[in-house]
Amino acid sequence: MNTVHKLNAIKDYIYTVFNDDATGHDFFHMKRVAFMAKHLAVMEQADHFICEAAGWVHDIGDRKLFSNRAHALKELDNFLQSIDCTADEISTIRKTVEDISFSKGKTPANIEGKIVQDADRLDAIGAVGIARTFAFGAAKGQLLWHDHADKRDETSVQHFYAKLLHLNDSMNTAAAKQIANQRHQFMETYLQQFFREWQ
Ligand code: ADP
Numbered sequence: 001m002n003t004v005h006k007l008n009a010i011k012d013y014i015y016t017v018f019n020d021d022a023t024g025h026d027f028f029h030m031k032r033v034a035f036m037a038k039h040l041a042v043m044e045q046a047d048h049f050i051c052e053a054a055g056w057v058h059d060i061g062d063r064k065l066f067s068n069r070a071h072a073l074k075e076l077d078n079f080l081q082s083i084d085c086t087a088d089e090i091s092t093i094r095k096t097v098e099d100i101s102f103s104k105g106k107t108p109a110n111i112e113g114k115i116v117q118d119a120d121r122l123d124a125i126g127a128v129g130i131a132r133t134f135a136f137g138a139a140k141g142q143l144l145w146h147d148h149a150d151k152r153d154e155t156s157v158q159h160f161y162a163k164l165l166h167l168n169d170s171m172n173t174a175a176a177k178q179i180a181n182q183r184h185q186f187m188e189t190y191l192q193q194f195f196r197e198w199q
């Protein structure tokens with residue numbers, strides 16, 4: 001298979017795995033991360049096949065979503081073999097996925113990992129990031145916010161202060177940093193408006 005066919009096969013595989021997720025980790029999250037990773041790879045002159053492929057599969061084996069991590073990763077290996085990915089491709093994709101999901105908060109060693117981590121973080125901020133936060137909060141049964149809430153209570157708005165407003169400072173690549181700044185600004189504006197309307 002050539003790389004176009006491989007990426008198509010990966011897309012179909014990811015559809016079957018994440019199709020019915022309602023926690024913000026649906027097929028379209030994987031698609032946005034894959035496309036953003038490819039874009040960042042072009043900007044940063046990294047391997048765009050590996051970045052796009054790893055973007056598609058980056059949440060496979062995530063402990064929040066899979067009860068048996070080793071099994072999910074083994075299935076991924078088998079699948080990649082079945083579409084003729086080389087041993088090198090499989091090990092780099094696998095390393096990227098493990099680096100991102102084992103080391104939440106840490107920086108992956110290789111450029112592909114850095115890029116996919118940036119793409120995943122970019123999807124948590126901006127307009128789509130806001131939507132995912134409230135979707136995730138609803139799935140957890142969490143309030144949007146409440147009258148006497150402070151920024152430490154477990155509400156969806158609290159998550160902006162706990163995590164999302166810090167992500168633009170944690171981008172690995174210059175290309176991602178630029179996109180993050182614009183999305184960050186949008187979230188600040190959104191929160192100002194949110195609190196104006198809440199009063
Ligand atoms: P990923 O696994 O894709 O790296 P996370 O699992 O950390 O990302 O988060 C998935 C989505 O859910 C993100 O958009 C994130 O902001 C949101 N999220 C995570 N924790 C919370 C929370 N406590 N309240 C609201 N949203 C959350």
Ligand code: NI
Nearest residue numbers: 029058059120
């Ligand atoms: Ni993700």
